[in-house]
Amino acid sequence: MSAVQVPPSWRHVGRHALFPEAGHDDVARFDFLANLNTLIASEVLPALRQAYEQRTKPAFVRTHGRPPGDRHEAHEALRGERLWQIFGALRRASMEMRQQTGRTLVLRQLPQLLAKARALNEGAPTLRLDPSIEQPRYASAVDIHCMPGGYHGELVPEDVSAGANYDCGLFATTAGMLGRYSDGGGRALAAWLRAEHPDFRPRRILDLGCTVGHNVVPLAQAFPDAEVVAVDTAAPVLRYGHARARSLGVRNLCFVQANAECLPFPDAHFELVTSAMFWHETSARALPRILAEVHRLLAPGGLTLHLEQPQYTPEMDPFEQAMRDWDAHYNNEPFWSAMHELDPRRMLVEAGFRPADCFEFPLRAEVDREVFPEAGTGQEDYGRTPLWTVFGAWKRD
Amino acid sequence: MPTDPLLAGAAPAKGKRPWFLSDPDVERVLNVALALAMELAVTRQRLDALERLLERRALLPRAAIEGFSPTREEERERQLMLRELQLRILRILIQDAERERSPAEPIERIMRELAGEDEAPAAR
Numbered sequence: 001m002s003a004v005q006v007p008p009s010w011r012h013v014g015r016h017a018l019f020p021e022a023g024h025d026d027v028a029r030f031d032f033l034a035n036l037n038t039l040i041a042s043e044v045l046p047a048l049r050q051a052y053e054q055r056t057k058p059a060f061v062r063t064h065g066r067p068p069g070d071r072h073e074a075h076e077a078l079r080g081e082r083l084w085q086i087f088g089a090l091r092r093a094s095m096e097m098r099q100q101t102g103r104t105l106v107l108r109q110l111p112q113l114l115a116k117a118r119a120l121n122e123g124a125p126t127l128r129l130d131p132s133i134e135q136p137r138y139a140s141a142v143d144i145h146c147m148p149g150g151y152h153g154e155l156v157p158e159d160v161s162a163g164a165n166y167d168c169g170l171f172a173t174t175a176g177m178l179g180r181y182s183d184g185g186g187r188a189l190a191a192w193l194r195a196e197h198p199d200f201r202p203r204r205i206l207d208l209g210c211t212v213g214h215n216v217v218p219l220a221q222a223f224p225d226a227e228v229v230a231v232d233t234a235a236p237v238l239r240y241g242h243a244r245a246r247s248l249g250v251r252n253l254c255f256v257q258a259n260a261e262c263l264p265f266p267d268a269h270f271e272l273v274t275s276a277m278f279w280h281e282t283s284a285r286a287l288p289r290i291l292a293e294v295h296r297l298l299a300p301g302g303l304t305l306h307l308e309q310p311q312y313t314p315e316m317d318p319f320e321q322a323m324r325d326w327d328a329h330y331n332n333e334p335f336w337s338a339m340h341e342l343d344p345r346r347m348l349v350e351a352g353f354r355p356a357d358c359f360e361f362p363l364r365a366e367v368d369r370e371v372f373p374e375a376g377t378g379q380e381d382y383g384r385t386p387l388w389t390v391f392g393a394w395k396r397d
Numbered sequence: 398m399p400t401d402p403l404l405a406g407a408a409p410a411k412g413k414r415p416w417f418l419s420d421p422d423v424e425r426v427l428n429v430a431l432a433l434a435m436e437l438a439v440t441r442q443r444l445d446a447l448e449r450l451l452e453r454r455a456l457l458p459r460a461a462i463e464g465f466s467p468t469r470e471e472e473r474e475r476q477l478m479l480r481e482l483q484l485r486i487l488r489i490l491i492q493d494a495e496r497e498r499s500p501a502e503p504i505e506r507i508m509r510e511l512a513g514e515d516e517a518p519a520a521r
Binding site: 025 | 405442
Protein backbone atom coordinates (compact mmCIF):
# COMPACT_ATOMS: atom_id res chain seq x y z
CA MET A 1 0.00 0.00 0.00
CA SER A 2 1.25 3.48 -0.82
CA ALA A 3 2.59 5.51 2.12
CA VAL A 4 0.96 8.67 0.75
CA GLN A 5 -2.01 9.57 2.93
CA VAL A 6 -5.14 10.80 1.22
CA PRO A 7 -8.43 12.00 2.68
CA PRO A 8 -11.37 9.57 2.67
CA SER A 9 -13.71 9.85 -0.29
CA TRP A 10 -16.87 11.88 0.28
CA ARG A 11 -18.81 8.75 -0.64
CA HIS A 12 -18.30 7.66 3.01
CA VAL A 13 -20.24 10.67 4.33
CA GLY A 14 -23.01 9.74 6.78
CA ARG A 15 -26.42 9.85 5.12
CA HIS A 16 -29.93 10.28 6.46
CA ALA A 17 -33.36 10.78 4.88
CA LEU A 18 -32.86 14.48 4.20
CA PHE A 19 -29.27 14.26 3.03
CA PRO A 20 -29.03 15.51 -0.58
CA GLU A 21 -28.56 12.80 -3.17
CA ALA A 22 -25.24 13.08 -4.93
CA GLY A 23 -24.20 11.69 -8.28
CA HIS A 24 -20.80 10.52 -9.41
CA ASP A 25 -19.64 14.01 -10.41
CA ASP A 26 -20.70 15.63 -7.12
CA VAL A 27 -18.65 13.07 -5.23
CA ALA A 28 -15.69 13.69 -7.56
CA ARG A 29 -15.92 17.46 -6.93
CA PHE A 30 -15.95 17.06 -3.14
CA ASP A 31 -13.07 14.60 -3.42
CA PHE A 32 -11.12 17.09 -5.52
CA LEU A 33 -11.66 19.76 -2.85
CA ALA A 34 -10.72 17.52 0.09
CA ASN A 35 -7.53 16.58 -1.74
CA LEU A 36 -6.83 20.23 -2.58
CA ASN A 37 -7.26 21.23 1.09
CA THR A 38 -4.99 18.39 2.19
CA LEU A 39 -2.40 19.43 -0.38
CA ILE A 40 -2.52 23.07 0.77
CA ALA A 41 -2.06 21.95 4.39
CA SER A 42 0.69 19.43 3.71
CA GLU A 43 2.69 21.26 1.04
CA VAL A 44 2.01 25.01 1.10
CA LEU A 45 1.64 25.53 4.86
CA PRO A 46 5.04 24.08 5.89
CA ALA A 47 6.70 26.11 3.14
CA LEU A 48 4.93 29.23 4.37
CA ARG A 49 6.14 28.56 7.92
CA GLN A 50 9.67 28.23 6.59
CA ALA A 51 9.37 31.45 4.58
CA TYR A 52 8.13 33.21 7.72
CA GLU A 53 11.14 32.03 9.73
CA GLN A 54 13.69 32.64 6.99
CA ARG A 55 12.40 35.79 5.30
CA THR A 56 9.40 37.48 6.90
CA LYS A 57 10.57 37.48 10.50
CA PRO A 58 14.20 38.52 9.74
CA ALA A 59 12.91 41.38 7.56
CA PHE A 60 10.64 42.50 10.39
CA VAL A 61 13.56 42.32 12.85
CA ARG A 62 15.71 44.45 10.55
CA THR A 63 13.03 47.16 10.49
CA HIS A 64 11.79 47.01 14.08
CA GLY A 65 14.71 45.57 16.02
CA ARG A 66 12.48 42.72 17.32
CA PRO A 67 10.33 39.92 15.93
CA PRO A 68 6.57 40.39 15.39
CA GLY A 69 4.98 40.67 18.84
CA ASP A 70 1.44 39.54 18.08
CA ARG A 71 -0.79 38.11 15.34
CA HIS A 72 -1.56 41.55 13.93
CA GLU A 73 2.11 42.33 13.34
CA ALA A 74 2.75 38.84 11.99
CA HIS A 75 -0.28 39.15 9.68
CA GLU A 76 0.85 42.53 8.39
CA ALA A 77 4.36 41.22 7.76
CA LEU A 78 3.05 38.08 6.04
CA ARG A 79 0.88 40.00 3.59
CA GLY A 80 3.93 40.82 1.49
CA GLU A 81 5.12 37.21 1.48
CA ARG A 82 4.58 35.43 -1.82
CA LEU A 83 3.68 32.10 -0.23
CA TRP A 84 1.12 33.77 2.05
CA GLN A 85 -0.53 35.16 -1.06
CA ILE A 86 -0.52 31.80 -2.81
CA PHE A 87 -1.82 30.07 0.33
CA GLY A 88 -4.64 32.61 0.64
CA ALA A 89 -5.55 32.57 -3.03
CA LEU A 90 -5.81 28.77 -3.04
CA ARG A 91 -7.67 28.53 0.25
CA ARG A 92 -10.21 31.21 -0.59
CA ALA A 93 -10.80 29.66 -4.02
CA SER A 94 -11.27 26.26 -2.38
CA MET A 95 -13.85 27.68 0.04
CA GLU A 96 -15.80 29.32 -2.78
CA MET A 97 -15.68 26.20 -4.94
CA ARG A 98 -16.95 24.16 -2.00
CA GLN A 99 -19.92 26.50 -1.67
CA GLN A 100 -20.73 26.32 -5.37
CA THR A 101 -20.42 22.53 -5.35
CA GLY A 102 -22.74 22.10 -2.36
CA ARG A 103 -25.28 24.72 -3.37
CA THR A 104 -25.58 23.52 -6.95
CA LEU A 105 -26.06 19.96 -5.71
CA VAL A 106 -28.71 21.08 -3.23
CA LEU A 107 -30.59 23.60 -5.35
CA ARG A 108 -31.13 21.28 -8.29
CA GLN A 109 -33.07 18.88 -5.99
CA LEU A 110 -34.66 21.55 -3.79
CA PRO A 111 -38.30 20.57 -4.52
CA GLN A 112 -37.59 17.00 -3.41
CA LEU A 113 -35.71 18.16 -0.30
CA LEU A 114 -38.56 20.50 0.64
CA ALA A 115 -41.06 17.67 0.27
CA LYS A 116 -38.96 15.32 2.42
CA ALA A 117 -38.52 18.01 5.08
CA ARG A 118 -42.24 18.75 5.09
CA ALA A 119 -43.11 15.07 5.50
CA LEU A 120 -40.78 14.78 8.50
CA ASN A 121 -41.56 18.17 10.07
CA GLU A 122 -45.24 18.78 9.47
CA GLY A 123 -47.22 19.18 12.68
CA ALA A 124 -44.28 18.04 14.82
CA PRO A 125 -44.41 19.69 18.25
CA THR A 126 -40.61 19.28 18.36
CA LEU A 127 -40.03 22.00 15.75
CA ARG A 128 -40.98 25.44 17.02
CA LEU A 129 -40.29 28.30 14.61
CA ASP A 130 -40.83 31.94 15.50
CA PRO A 131 -40.94 34.27 12.48
CA SER A 132 -40.59 37.28 14.79
CA ILE A 133 -36.98 36.32 15.58
CA GLU A 134 -34.64 38.76 13.82
CA GLN A 135 -31.19 37.80 12.64
CA PRO A 136 -28.60 39.43 14.88
CA ARG A 137 -26.06 41.68 13.18
CA TYR A 138 -23.28 39.11 13.81
CA ALA A 139 -25.19 36.51 11.80
CA SER A 140 -26.11 38.78 8.92
CA ALA A 141 -23.30 41.35 8.46
CA VAL A 142 -21.47 38.96 6.14
CA ASP A 143 -22.24 35.44 4.95
CA ILE A 144 -20.38 33.29 7.50
CA HIS A 145 -17.88 30.79 5.94
CA CYS A 146 -18.66 32.46 2.59
CA MET A 147 -21.95 30.49 2.50
CA PRO A 148 -24.16 32.59 0.21
CA GLY A 149 -27.21 33.53 2.29
CA GLY A 150 -25.54 32.47 5.55
CA TYR A 151 -27.48 30.09 7.80
CA HIS A 152 -30.66 32.12 7.54
CA GLY A 153 -31.16 33.03 3.86
CA GLU A 154 -34.35 31.65 2.29
CA LEU A 155 -34.69 31.25 -1.46
CA VAL A 156 -38.20 29.80 -1.15
CA PRO A 157 -40.80 29.55 1.64
CA GLU A 158 -39.95 26.79 4.15
CA ASP A 159 -36.44 26.65 2.72
CA VAL A 160 -33.96 24.05 4.00
CA SER A 161 -31.21 24.62 1.40
CA ALA A 162 -28.84 26.45 3.79
CA GLY A 163 -28.89 23.45 6.13
CA ALA A 164 -28.47 20.93 3.33
CA ASN A 165 -25.55 22.83 1.83
CA TYR A 166 -23.84 23.23 5.22
CA ASP A 167 -24.34 19.55 6.09
CA CYS A 168 -23.08 18.09 2.83
CA GLY A 169 -19.94 20.23 2.57
CA LEU A 170 -18.54 19.90 6.10
CA PHE A 171 -17.12 16.46 5.35
CA ALA A 172 -15.14 17.82 2.39
CA THR A 173 -13.95 20.99 4.17
CA THR A 174 -12.69 19.03 7.17
CA ALA A 175 -11.39 16.11 5.06
CA GLY A 176 -13.62 13.82 7.11
CA MET A 177 -11.84 14.60 10.36
CA LEU A 178 -15.09 15.39 12.19
CA GLY A 179 -16.51 11.94 11.43
CA ARG A 180 -19.04 10.66 8.92
CA TYR A 181 -21.80 12.82 10.40
CA SER A 182 -19.49 15.77 11.17
CA ASP A 183 -20.45 15.23 14.80
CA GLY A 184 -16.97 14.69 16.30
CA GLY A 185 -17.43 17.64 18.67
CA GLY A 186 -20.71 16.43 20.15
CA ARG A 187 -19.48 12.85 20.35
CA ALA A 188 -16.33 13.97 22.16
CA LEU A 189 -18.43 15.95 24.69
CA ALA A 190 -20.70 12.96 25.29
CA ALA A 191 -17.67 10.66 25.71
CA TRP A 192 -16.06 13.09 28.17
CA LEU A 193 -19.25 13.23 30.26
CA ARG A 194 -19.52 9.44 30.25
CA ALA A 195 -15.88 9.03 31.33
CA GLU A 196 -15.53 11.89 33.82
CA HIS A 197 -19.01 12.22 35.27
CA PRO A 198 -20.75 8.86 34.81
CA ASP A 199 -23.33 9.75 37.50
CA PHE A 200 -24.28 13.08 35.91
CA ARG A 201 -27.73 12.45 34.41
CA PRO A 202 -29.21 15.72 33.14
CA ARG A 203 -32.98 15.67 32.73
CA ARG A 204 -33.05 18.74 30.49
CA ILE A 205 -30.29 19.74 28.05
CA LEU A 206 -30.00 22.95 26.01
CA ASP A 207 -27.70 23.45 23.00
CA LEU A 208 -27.02 26.99 21.73
CA GLY A 209 -26.39 27.98 18.11
CA CYS A 210 -27.12 24.43 16.98
CA THR A 211 -27.30 25.06 13.17
CA VAL A 212 -28.21 21.62 11.73
CA GLY A 213 -27.93 19.97 15.16
CA HIS A 214 -24.97 17.78 14.18
CA ASN A 215 -23.26 18.20 17.57
CA VAL A 216 -26.38 17.97 19.74
CA VAL A 217 -27.66 14.69 18.26
CA PRO A 218 -24.85 12.69 19.99
CA LEU A 219 -25.85 14.31 23.32
CA ALA A 220 -29.52 13.44 22.76
CA GLN A 221 -28.44 9.87 21.98
CA ALA A 222 -26.15 9.72 25.03
CA PHE A 223 -29.01 10.82 27.31
CA PRO A 224 -32.08 9.16 25.76
CA ASP A 225 -34.23 9.93 28.83
CA ALA A 226 -33.39 13.63 28.77
CA GLU A 227 -35.49 16.30 27.13
CA VAL A 228 -33.08 18.08 24.77
CA VAL A 229 -33.66 21.52 23.25
CA ALA A 230 -31.54 23.02 20.45
CA VAL A 231 -31.84 26.70 19.57
CA ASP A 232 -30.72 28.84 16.65
CA THR A 233 -31.92 32.09 15.08
CA ALA A 234 -31.99 30.67 11.54
CA ALA A 235 -35.12 28.82 10.40
CA PRO A 236 -33.63 26.96 7.38
CA VAL A 237 -31.05 25.09 9.48
CA LEU A 238 -33.66 24.34 12.18
CA ARG A 239 -36.09 22.83 9.65
CA TYR A 240 -33.28 20.79 8.16
CA GLY A 241 -31.80 19.85 11.56
CA HIS A 242 -35.16 18.71 12.91
CA ALA A 243 -35.86 16.50 9.89
CA ARG A 244 -32.26 15.21 10.02
CA ALA A 245 -32.56 14.26 13.71
CA ARG A 246 -35.93 12.56 13.17
CA SER A 247 -34.63 10.54 10.25
CA LEU A 248 -31.70 9.45 12.45
CA GLY A 249 -34.26 8.11 14.94
CA VAL A 250 -33.76 10.82 17.58
CA ARG A 251 -37.06 11.61 19.31
CA ASN A 252 -36.02 13.46 22.49
CA LEU A 253 -34.71 16.54 20.67
CA CYS A 254 -36.70 19.73 20.12
CA PHE A 255 -35.58 22.52 17.75
CA VAL A 256 -36.59 26.05 18.74
CA GLN A 257 -36.02 29.29 16.83
CA ALA A 258 -34.71 31.70 19.45
CA ASN A 259 -31.91 34.15 20.12
CA ALA A 260 -29.42 32.84 22.71
CA GLU A 261 -29.14 36.34 24.17
CA CYS A 262 -32.75 36.23 25.31
CA LEU A 263 -34.19 32.72 25.62
CA PRO A 264 -37.86 31.78 26.14
CA PHE A 265 -37.28 29.34 29.01
CA PRO A 266 -37.84 29.75 32.77
CA ASP A 267 -35.00 30.13 35.30
CA ALA A 268 -33.13 26.99 36.40
CA HIS A 269 -34.81 24.94 33.66
CA PHE A 270 -31.78 22.96 32.41
CA GLU A 271 -29.11 20.77 34.00
CA LEU A 272 -26.75 20.92 31.02
CA VAL A 273 -26.18 23.79 28.57
CA THR A 274 -23.76 23.30 25.68
CA SER A 275 -22.50 24.95 22.52
CA ALA A 276 -20.03 23.88 19.84
CA MET A 277 -18.08 26.35 17.72
CA PHE A 278 -20.72 28.96 18.54
CA TRP A 279 -18.94 31.67 20.54
CA HIS A 280 -16.79 32.84 17.60
CA GLU A 281 -19.90 33.40 15.50
CA THR A 282 -21.37 35.92 17.98
CA SER A 283 -20.01 39.30 19.16
CA ALA A 284 -18.37 41.01 22.15
CA ARG A 285 -21.71 42.52 23.07
CA ALA A 286 -23.74 39.32 22.62
CA LEU A 287 -21.44 36.79 24.30
CA PRO A 288 -21.77 38.19 27.88
CA ARG A 289 -25.55 38.27 27.43
CA ILE A 290 -25.52 34.66 26.22
CA LEU A 291 -23.42 33.52 29.20
CA ALA A 292 -25.73 35.41 31.58
CA GLU A 293 -28.62 33.48 30.03
CA VAL A 294 -26.70 30.22 30.52
CA HIS A 295 -26.28 31.04 34.22
CA ARG A 296 -29.93 32.00 34.60
CA LEU A 297 -31.17 28.85 32.85
CA LEU A 298 -28.99 26.38 34.75
CA ALA A 299 -30.47 24.59 37.74
CA PRO A 300 -28.32 24.24 40.89
CA GLY A 301 -25.89 21.39 40.29
CA GLY A 302 -26.06 22.08 36.57
CA LEU A 303 -23.15 22.10 34.15
CA THR A 304 -22.28 24.17 31.11
CA LEU A 305 -19.76 23.13 28.42
CA HIS A 306 -18.64 25.17 25.39
CA LEU A 307 -16.45 23.82 22.64
CA GLU A 308 -14.15 26.30 20.90
CA GLN A 309 -10.82 26.57 19.15
CA PRO A 310 -7.91 27.27 21.54
CA GLN A 311 -7.56 30.87 22.75
CA TYR A 312 -4.66 33.09 21.69
CA THR A 313 -2.22 33.28 24.56
CA PRO A 314 1.11 35.13 24.88
CA GLU A 315 2.77 31.70 24.68
CA MET A 316 1.25 30.98 21.26
CA ASP A 317 3.65 31.86 18.45
CA PRO A 318 2.48 34.98 16.53
CA PHE A 319 2.80 32.99 13.28
CA GLU A 320 0.37 30.34 14.54
CA GLN A 321 -1.95 33.08 15.79
CA ALA A 322 -1.87 34.80 12.40
CA MET A 323 -2.63 31.51 10.64
CA ARG A 324 -5.50 30.79 13.01
CA ASP A 325 -6.76 34.32 12.38
CA TRP A 326 -6.97 33.65 8.63
CA ASP A 327 -10.63 32.65 8.77
CA ALA A 328 -11.58 35.91 10.51
CA HIS A 329 -10.21 38.05 7.72
CA TYR A 330 -10.68 35.83 4.72
CA ASN A 331 -13.44 33.32 5.42
CA ASN A 332 -16.06 35.70 6.81
CA GLU A 333 -15.79 34.88 10.52
CA PRO A 334 -15.50 38.47 11.75
CA PHE A 335 -15.66 37.82 15.53
CA TRP A 336 -13.18 34.93 15.42
CA SER A 337 -10.17 37.20 15.97
CA ALA A 338 -11.45 39.24 18.94
CA MET A 339 -13.19 36.21 20.49
CA HIS A 340 -9.99 34.19 20.70
CA GLU A 341 -8.24 36.75 22.86
CA LEU A 342 -11.03 37.03 25.44
CA ASP A 343 -10.66 35.51 28.91
CA PRO A 344 -13.45 32.88 28.99
CA ARG A 345 -12.99 32.15 32.69
CA ARG A 346 -13.45 35.81 33.56
CA MET A 347 -16.50 36.00 31.32
CA LEU A 348 -18.03 32.97 33.03
CA VAL A 349 -17.37 34.58 36.42
CA GLU A 350 -18.93 37.85 35.24
CA ALA A 351 -21.96 35.81 34.13
CA GLY A 352 -22.40 34.63 37.73
CA PHE A 353 -20.31 31.45 38.09
CA ARG A 354 -17.86 31.11 40.98
CA PRO A 355 -14.19 31.21 39.94
CA ALA A 356 -13.55 27.86 41.63
CA ASP A 357 -16.37 26.25 39.61
CA CYS A 358 -14.97 27.30 36.20
CA PHE A 359 -12.61 25.06 34.26
CA GLU A 360 -11.16 24.41 30.84
CA PHE A 361 -9.54 21.41 29.21
CA PRO A 362 -8.40 20.33 25.75
CA LEU A 363 -10.64 17.90 23.87
CA ARG A 364 -9.78 15.91 20.77
CA ALA A 365 -12.33 14.58 18.30
CA GLU A 366 -12.54 10.81 18.19
CA VAL A 367 -11.34 9.74 14.76
CA ASP A 368 -14.00 7.74 12.99
CA ARG A 369 -12.55 4.26 12.40
CA GLU A 370 -15.01 3.57 9.62
CA VAL A 371 -13.65 6.54 7.71
CA PHE A 372 -10.02 6.20 8.77
CA PRO A 373 -9.45 2.45 9.02
CA GLU A 374 -5.75 2.97 9.75
CA ALA A 375 -6.28 5.45 12.58
CA GLY A 376 -5.20 4.42 16.04
CA THR A 377 -2.54 2.00 14.81
CA GLY A 378 0.34 4.06 16.18
CA GLN A 379 -0.26 6.73 13.56
CA GLU A 380 -1.29 9.89 15.43
CA ASP A 381 -3.44 11.28 12.60
CA TYR A 382 -2.88 13.46 9.59
CA GLY A 383 -1.63 16.29 11.74
CA ARG A 384 -5.09 17.75 11.50
CA THR A 385 -7.15 16.07 14.21
CA PRO A 386 -9.46 18.76 15.53
CA LEU A 387 -8.15 19.72 18.94
CA TRP A 388 -10.52 21.99 20.81
CA THR A 389 -10.74 23.68 24.18
CA VAL A 390 -13.78 23.15 26.37
CA PHE A 391 -14.74 26.09 28.58
CA GLY A 392 -17.06 24.98 31.35
CA ALA A 393 -18.55 25.74 34.74
CA TRP A 394 -20.70 24.10 37.39
CA LYS A 395 -23.52 26.03 38.98
CA ARG A 396 -23.43 25.13 42.67
CA ASP A 397 -26.49 26.95 43.94
CA MET B 398 -37.89 27.80 -6.49
CA PRO B 399 -34.80 29.57 -7.80
CA THR B 400 -35.44 29.92 -11.53
CA ASP B 401 -31.89 28.87 -12.30
CA PRO B 402 -30.31 26.58 -9.65
CA LEU B 403 -26.93 26.68 -11.41
CA LEU B 404 -26.76 30.45 -11.32
CA ALA B 405 -28.05 30.51 -7.73
CA GLY B 406 -25.41 27.93 -6.86
CA ALA B 407 -22.72 30.21 -8.21
CA ALA B 408 -23.84 33.23 -6.13
CA PRO B 409 -21.18 35.16 -4.19
CA ALA B 410 -21.18 35.31 -0.38
CA LYS B 411 -22.11 38.59 1.27
CA GLY B 412 -18.90 40.39 2.23
CA LYS B 413 -16.03 42.05 0.38
CA ARG B 414 -13.82 39.50 -1.39
CA PRO B 415 -10.15 39.65 -0.40
CA TRP B 416 -7.52 39.32 -3.13
CA PHE B 417 -4.22 37.74 -2.23
CA LEU B 418 -2.06 38.00 -5.33
CA SER B 419 -0.57 41.38 -6.26
CA ASP B 420 -2.67 41.41 -9.42
CA PRO B 421 -6.30 40.40 -8.80
CA ASP B 422 -6.68 39.51 -12.46
CA VAL B 423 -3.98 36.89 -12.09
CA GLU B 424 -5.92 35.47 -9.14
CA ARG B 425 -9.06 35.42 -11.25
CA VAL B 426 -7.25 33.36 -13.82
CA LEU B 427 -5.96 31.08 -11.06
CA ASN B 428 -9.56 30.53 -9.99
CA VAL B 429 -10.57 29.68 -13.52
CA ALA B 430 -7.67 27.26 -13.74
CA LEU B 431 -8.60 25.60 -10.43
CA ALA B 432 -12.21 25.19 -11.53
CA LEU B 433 -11.00 23.71 -14.80
CA ALA B 434 -8.74 21.35 -12.90
CA MET B 435 -11.69 20.26 -10.76
CA GLU B 436 -13.88 19.59 -13.77
CA LEU B 437 -11.04 17.78 -15.49
CA ALA B 438 -10.66 15.62 -12.39
CA VAL B 439 -14.39 14.92 -12.43
CA THR B 440 -14.24 13.88 -16.05
CA ARG B 441 -11.23 11.67 -15.55
CA GLN B 442 -12.84 9.96 -12.58
CA ARG B 443 -15.98 9.38 -14.59
CA LEU B 444 -14.10 8.04 -17.59
CA ASP B 445 -12.09 5.84 -15.31
CA ALA B 446 -15.27 4.42 -13.76
CA LEU B 447 -16.76 3.87 -17.19
CA GLU B 448 -13.72 2.20 -18.63
CA ARG B 449 -13.34 -0.07 -15.64
CA LEU B 450 -17.01 -1.09 -15.81
CA LEU B 451 -16.81 -1.73 -19.55
CA GLU B 452 -13.69 -3.70 -19.08
CA ARG B 453 -15.16 -5.65 -16.18
CA ARG B 454 -18.23 -6.62 -18.15
CA ALA B 455 -16.70 -6.82 -21.61
CA LEU B 456 -19.66 -4.83 -22.95
CA LEU B 457 -18.51 -2.20 -25.38
CA PRO B 458 -15.69 -1.88 -27.84
CA ARG B 459 -13.79 1.43 -27.74
CA ALA B 460 -14.74 2.09 -31.37
CA ALA B 461 -18.38 2.59 -30.31
CA ILE B 462 -17.34 5.66 -28.27
CA GLU B 463 -15.22 7.06 -31.07
CA GLY B 464 -18.09 6.72 -33.53
CA PHE B 465 -20.84 8.07 -31.24
CA SER B 466 -23.45 10.26 -32.97
CA PRO B 467 -26.04 11.94 -30.67
CA THR B 468 -29.74 12.41 -31.48
CA ARG B 469 -31.20 15.97 -31.49
CA GLU B 470 -32.43 15.57 -27.90
CA GLU B 471 -29.10 14.16 -26.82
CA GLU B 472 -27.40 17.04 -28.55
CA ARG B 473 -29.45 19.52 -26.49
CA GLU B 474 -28.58 17.71 -23.27
CA ARG B 475 -24.93 17.87 -24.20
CA GLN B 476 -25.18 21.61 -24.88
CA LEU B 477 -26.75 22.12 -21.43
CA MET B 478 -23.83 20.19 -19.96
CA LEU B 479 -21.47 22.66 -21.59
CA ARG B 480 -23.41 25.58 -20.06
CA GLU B 481 -23.11 24.03 -16.63
CA LEU B 482 -19.40 23.50 -17.19
CA GLN B 483 -18.95 27.15 -18.12
CA LEU B 484 -20.88 28.43 -15.09
CA ARG B 485 -18.57 26.40 -12.89
CA ILE B 486 -15.41 27.45 -14.66
CA LEU B 487 -16.27 31.14 -14.91
CA ARG B 488 -17.72 31.42 -11.37
CA ILE B 489 -15.19 34.04 -10.24
CA LEU B 490 -16.06 36.41 -13.08
CA ILE B 491 -19.81 35.92 -12.70
CA GLN B 492 -19.51 36.71 -8.97
CA ASP B 493 -17.66 39.93 -9.82
CA ALA B 494 -20.64 40.96 -11.87
CA GLU B 495 -23.03 40.04 -9.04
CA ARG B 496 -21.01 41.98 -6.43
CA GLU B 497 -21.02 45.01 -8.70
CA ARG B 498 -24.77 45.15 -8.05
CA SER B 499 -24.50 44.88 -4.23
CA PRO B 500 -21.30 46.35 -2.75
CA ALA B 501 -20.26 45.17 0.72
CA GLU B 502 -18.68 46.62 3.85
CA PRO B 503 -15.04 45.78 4.67
CA ILE B 504 -14.71 42.81 7.05
CA GLU B 505 -12.28 44.76 9.29
CA ARG B 506 -15.01 47.31 10.03
CA ILE B 507 -17.44 44.54 11.00
CA MET B 508 -14.74 42.84 13.08
CA ARG B 509 -14.25 46.07 15.06
CA GLU B 510 -17.98 46.48 15.43
CA LEU B 511 -18.57 42.93 16.67
CA ALA B 512 -15.60 43.28 19.03
CA GLY B 513 -17.50 46.20 20.57
CA GLU B 514 -15.15 48.91 19.30
CA ASP B 515 -17.61 50.58 16.93
CA GLU B 516 -21.25 51.40 17.23
CA ALA B 517 -23.54 49.32 15.03
CA PRO B 518 -25.13 51.10 12.10
CA ALA B 519 -28.90 51.46 12.15
CA ALA B 520 -30.77 48.16 12.09
CA ARG B 521 -30.87 46.59 8.70
